[in-house]
Amino acid sequence: MIAVRGYEGRRVGVLGMGRSGLATARALAAGQATPVCWDDGEAGRAAAEAEGFAVEDLAREGPWRKGMGLLVVSPGVPHLYPAPHPAVAQAQAAGAQLDNDVGLFFRGMAMTDAEARVVAVTGSNGKSTTTALIAHILRGAGRPVQMGGNIGRGVLDLDPLADGETVVLELSSYQLELARALAPDVAVFLNLSPDHLDRHGGEGGYFAAKRRLFELGAPSACVIGVDDRHGRFLAAQSREADPEGARLIEIASGARLRGPGWSVFMNRAFLTERRRGEQAAALDLRACPGLIGAHNHQNACAAYGAARVLGLGPKAIEAGLRSFPGLPHRLQLLGERNGVRFVNDSKATNADAAEKALLSFERVRWIAGGVPKEGGIAPLAPLFGRVAKAYLIGQAAQDFAAALGATPHELCGDLATAVARAATEAEPGDVVLLSPACASFDQFRDFEARGEAFAALAQAVVAEPDGGQTDGEEGPR
Template sequence: MIPVAGFAGRVVAVFGLGKSGLSTVRALQAGGAKVVAWDDGEAKRKEATEAGIALEDLSACDWSDIAALVLSPGVPLTHPEPHWSVKCAKAAGVEIIGDVELFDRTIRASSTGARIVAITGTNGKSTTTALIGHMVKRCGADAQVGGNIGTPVLELDPPKPNTVYVVEVSSYQIDLAPGFAPNVAILLNITPDHIDRHGSIEGYAAVKARIFANQTAADTAVIGVDDDYSSDICTVVSAARVQRVVPISVGKTLGRGIYVLDGQLYDSTGTQTQKAGDFRDLRTLAGAHNWQNAAAAYAAGRALGFPREKILASFESFPGLAHRMEIVAERDGVRYVNDSKATNADATSKALATYRDIYWILGGKSKEGGIETLTELFPRIRHAYLIGAASDEFARTLEGKVGYTRSQTLDRAVESAANDAEAAEGDLRVVLLSPACASFDQYPNFEVRGDVFRDLVLKHLSERASA
């Protein structure tokens, strides 16, 4: 835990008692603050009480004594309408912040020299965060990984001189961190998302851009330039001439920056362009989307002063993230890939574009648009296995284009796909769970669905080996 600095002896309100809210209360108390905490949900209040946290209804308290409102990132700050606690705080002139802001202030006040790498973007945040954390550890520093990826930032270990905090931040968290000033700030990409919380795609992009707002000349901004919104942000940040800016791209040659062409990494941040590495054989970072993640991680590593050789070696040993194109097993020319996190067609397109000779398991609770946008990738698919509620809809899209089997359940799909792939010829056949659907018709979440897939694959391979 990181005891929060700056609020000793003062009253701080905390609204929202989920995982990050509970850790915020404990960290504030450890720093000497008096905390008044509340949540609209009765279950959350009960959980907080059982954890020994005293509650006070913030709608009825005296806000004149409160120094700050720490708001859960899941609670509306501006859109579609400010939460009632936000209105109370604004009426009393109380600053509204989140746990990332508390974390940033505390780390900077520590004077330990600990550094912060922050990663945001619509897609790829978690993989890039995990990859950078792995790289930092392999390069010999104390890696503390948290934020939106899982562990709340205030639950990480206190700073030491060689600590590098690698923090995934969502747009919600950035919105609540007005003074956030990471040493290395990374924006991967921007595509339409969270419009309900930011009013428009322009509003969403503007919040993402704030990750660079407080950086100084000693800091580095790493910005993907393969979408228009991020490219525009890169132009604006570069024109300000404050921090060092490193553009990154996959597919475009950059006169200045870091880019990937056909899996080859090029570094043009110095006086001349150098071929820096080769991503084509990185099994856990396959595909152009992962090459963008790796390019961003490489840029962060260089900004942190790590040797190029150690950075690239760490990529080779990166185990990957569960449920995100996770390689479960590979045997006799068949690779089994768990991409259960792909809950929409756009996410699934990344996996389909990465492999050929695919035995594709898909389906679940369909989202708007179905899989119509994936048609151009259908030639990569040997056969499809339909599960869940979307089976009829997806069968109509596949009809006449891709052979398919109505498996209905995941166990039947895995067994059929594995048998078909093992009987086929080819250097590499891929049994791919990339559902392009939510899981809620058959599983409580994508994690459970991916765990079941993994267990089924390993059971199949074990039975095959003992036969």
Template sequence: MTPITVLAGKRVALFGLGGSGLATARALKAGGADVAAFDDNQGSRDKATAEGISVVDLASADWSGFAAFILSPGVPLTHPEPHWTVGKAKAAGVEIIGDIELFFRERATIAPSAPVVCITGTNGKSTTTALIAHVLRSAGRDVQMGGNIGAAVLTLEPPSDSRIHVIECSSYQIDLAPSLAPTVGIQMNLTPDHLDRHGDFEAYGAIKERLVASADIAVIGVDDEASKQMARRRAASGRPLVKISGEQPLDEGVFAGITANQGKLDTRIVQVRDGKPRVVANLAGIGSLRGSHNAQNAAAAFAACDALGLSAEEIAAGFRSYPGLAHRMEEIGRIGRVVFINDSKATNADSTEKALTSFRDIFWILGGKAKDGGIESLTRYFPNIAKAYLIGAASDLFAATFDEDGRVTYERAGTLAVAVADATRDALAQAGEGEIAVLLSPACASFDQFPNFEVRGDAFRALVKALPGFVGFGAA
């Protein structure tokens, strides 16, 4: 835990007693703050009370006595409309902040030079966060990883000059962190997402940009126009910038060079410094870093670890041993030449695009609760699809896209269990040589059939592991 001493002796309001909110309340209490916490859910209030955290009805509380209001990131700050507690705080002139802000204020007090890497972006931030943490650990560094991935940031050990924090930051968290100032700030990419919470794409992008604008060293992807503009603004500021790309050569920065080698794609990470390029890592054969999207993730990880003083050899060794994240292009195992890929985290078309570029013979399981735009943007990758299997509420919408395009054979599987069985049957019957993929990459939210993408991915993994002849990776 990181006790929050910067509010010691002060009365603090807190709303939201889920995982990160409860962790924040504990950290504030441990640091000596007088916490008045509340949540709309009775079960959450009861759990906090059982831990000795003071639960107060903030609707009737005297807000003039609060030094700060800590809002959980899942609670609306501005859109679609501010939560009622936000109105109370503003009326009383109480600042509204989140757990990331508390972490950075504590760092500024106890260890202002402590190294912190913060990662944001629409897609790829979780893999990049986990990859950076893994590379640093494999090189013998003391690493704490959390934030929007895994552990809440205030459950981590406190900042120190000998410890590196690697923190994934969502737009919601950045919006509540005015003092955010990482050693290395990474902006991966930007596509429309969470617009219901930020109003429009421009506001969403402006929030993301705060992370790299305040960083000592900014690492910015330049494979989309919005992020490219961020890089231009950073360059104009004269402060350190490392551009990264998973798609194009750069005159300066870190990029992925992808070439065909005997029917497979070799991905080399190239660093260009002072106009001189050198290959610093090769991702060929690293299943956990397959695809152009992971090439950008690896480029970002290389740039961050290089900035923290690791050698190219240490970083490349870390890449080779990286196990990958569950539900993100997770290689579960295979039956013969059929490999099973769990990409349940792909909840929009942009995420699924990365998966469709990673294979050439795909039996694609997709569907769920559709997001705006459906899969229209993916039609250029349809030649890679051997057959598609539609599940969930989006079946009619996606079938219409396939019918209009005319290049994809599909079936309405309805459920994930039927889709896995039928895709496996068809993949095993496919003639030819080379790798075939049974790919769960839904391009949809899960909420029509599953409570979240993790449960959906776990269900896929269980179904696949029960198939006759299945061999998991790493099995003898």
């Protein structure tokens, strides 16, 4: 745990008692502050009380009359759009400041003597894989490393920082938009696609939250994906502050970069580094089974760039790329039966993420649906030719069926039915792909629970004895 200093003997409000909220309360208490906790849910309040923390309704005026000057807001709690939480409104009316655990983490870094470095990764898609890949590469090269933020451990639940250590953080827009301090050594921006627009008041607000990592933090080095217009804009701004090209690495999976600066991009199957107009390295990503698909190629370019500015050489990075096993629920190969592969991409909760999955395979038995996101799957129409058949589940099934039009599809209702139908109809060379382009909350707790359910169903199919073949005769399919 990282103790939060600077609030000794003071009451500090903590709103939201999920993973980050409880970790924040513990960190404040370790720094001799008195956390005053609140959660709208009874279970969250009970969790705080079980650890001995004071619980008061922060949406009422009473707690703020006692001189609290800070409210630490958990990422899932809105502070502006679509409307401020009542506790946030009370805190602002009392003149209190707002912050979150990420802001407290970076403020605490300024108070420590440890010579540690921080890499912060943001973007719409690929954050978790890139964060885990950077940590994996560093660990494989013998560097001490911790990983946390929006993946693994909360930022204040990490161990106290040590000399020579690197902390790799995945940071979402929710975490970035409210942090009062952001000071990474290396900031990574991958991409931006429409998501969480109600929370940020539109796409501009969403991008503004991401940009704070580069504007407020003034990182020593920037690794920026330029495959979309938001990244190109951000890179252009960063380039103005870096005329020598020493602190900006531009990355791309969909274009060969030929500028005079520092770049990492895909040249067919080869990750290529260029610096000062010359090629510096080229790595064959076909030897990296945990990094399937163009979007994972972008993740690999980003991780390579971050590792380079941290001082690693190409050979050490290549070893890490080759040994990376991938993350669950992100184009995770579960197994193969009779030439049919089963791939779990449950993390694909919007059309942009599902596009990356569809682009990774030639012939797909596509399981899609759930709670739809704005825009549905209409943007994926150019890829419907890759879909041998779609198996639709959840709330979005009827709308997705309309969008698919003449593309073969079937309303399956639930995941078990979809897997059974896809497995029965799949032919050698097909990929049975769960890439829902939807949130999971209509039928599952979260995308992880959905992916675990799919994995269990798919692995049961893969494990069927003799692949359905008996004495040369075709068995049931």
